[in-house]
Amino acid sequence: MIIAVDGPTASGKGTIAKALAEHFGLPHLDTGLLYRAVGRQVFLDGRDPDNSGDALAATSFPDTLLNDPHLRSEKTGGLASRVSVHPAVRQALYDRQRSFATQPGGAVLDGRDIGTVIVPEAQAKLFITASVEARAQRRFHEMRERGAAVTLAEIAEDLRRRDDRDRNRKVAPLVPAADAMVIDTSALGKEEAIAAAIEAVEHVRSAGEQG
Numbered sequence: 001m002i003i004a005v006d007g008p009t010a011s012g013k014g015t016i017a018k019a020l021a022e023h024f025g026l027p028h029l030d031t032g033l034l035y036r037a038v039g040r041q042v043f044l045d046g047r048d049p050d051n052s053g054d055a056l057a058a059t060s061f062p063d064t065l066l067n068d069p070h071l072r073s074e075k076t077g078g079l080a081s082r083v084s085v086h087p088a089v090r091q092a093l094y095d096r097q098r099s100f101a102t103q104p105g106g107a108v109l110d111g112r113d114i115g116t117v118i119v120p121e122a123q124a125k126l127f128i129t130a131s132v133e134a135r136a137q138r139r140f141h142e143m144r145e146r147g148a149a150v151t152l153a154e155i156a157e158d159l160r161r162r163d164d165r166d167r168n169r170k171v172a173p174l175v176p177a178a179d180a181m182v183i184d185t186s187a188l189g190k191e192e193a194i195a196a197a198i199e200a201v202e203h204v205r206s207a208g209e210q211g
Contacts, residue, residue, distance in 0.1 A: 001123050002107060002123055003024070003124045003126070005020065005114065006112055006127050009163075011130045012190070013126075016193055019194040029109045031109055033071060036071040038080065038089060038093070039079025039083050040076050041065060042058040043075075043079060049079050055088070059092040074148065082165070090171055097118045101119045113173075116172065124201045126182075128197075131186045134185070136152055183200065
């Protein structure tokens with residue numbers, strides 16, 4: 001079974017995807033890390049993330065970069081959003097994601113275009129969303145715990161900019177797949193959100209078995 005989990009930054013999709021992978025015994029890939037690695041590599045190379053050629057060159061990043069703690073920073077997240085608008089970058093990472101998704105037994109992938117572009121044939125598609133306010137609060141507390149000097153207003157504005165880029169890019173914009181189940185986590189706690197996602201996937205699996 002392939003489970004696609006899409007949604008904007010800080011919606012809770014990563015936490016939900018990991019929980020689904022554990023619950024159903026499937027491997028998990030956070031595809032956002034691939035784009036963060038490209039963004040980080042552009043920075044390390046001293047190049048321009050808004051330049052398609054510079055961003056494409058960074059897709060050859062070494063696998064060891066995926067363990068770089070800087071990938072989780074707000075700065076790298078912003079770079080990831082900027083490099084992801086380039087069609088050449090998305091194509092370069094497409095095969096890597098497809099290979100993971102179509103491995104024997106299935107997998108869980110979370111990102112922004114999993115159910116629409118990477119594996120539109122996924123048996124279960126979830127779109128996890130939440131208000132900017134709720135997402136900013138979550139990211140604010142997360143960053144404060146890491147010791148980052150950020151303000152709630154700065155995070156909220158950064159999320160709005162990312163949303164705008166992700167939703168309005170010409171290639172693979174951030175939109176729910178036509179057959180995706182939308183889960184709004186704005187008013188849900190972590191365990192409630194996970195339970196809702198598991199229930200949604202179980203429903204799809206049950207329907208598939210009956211069909």
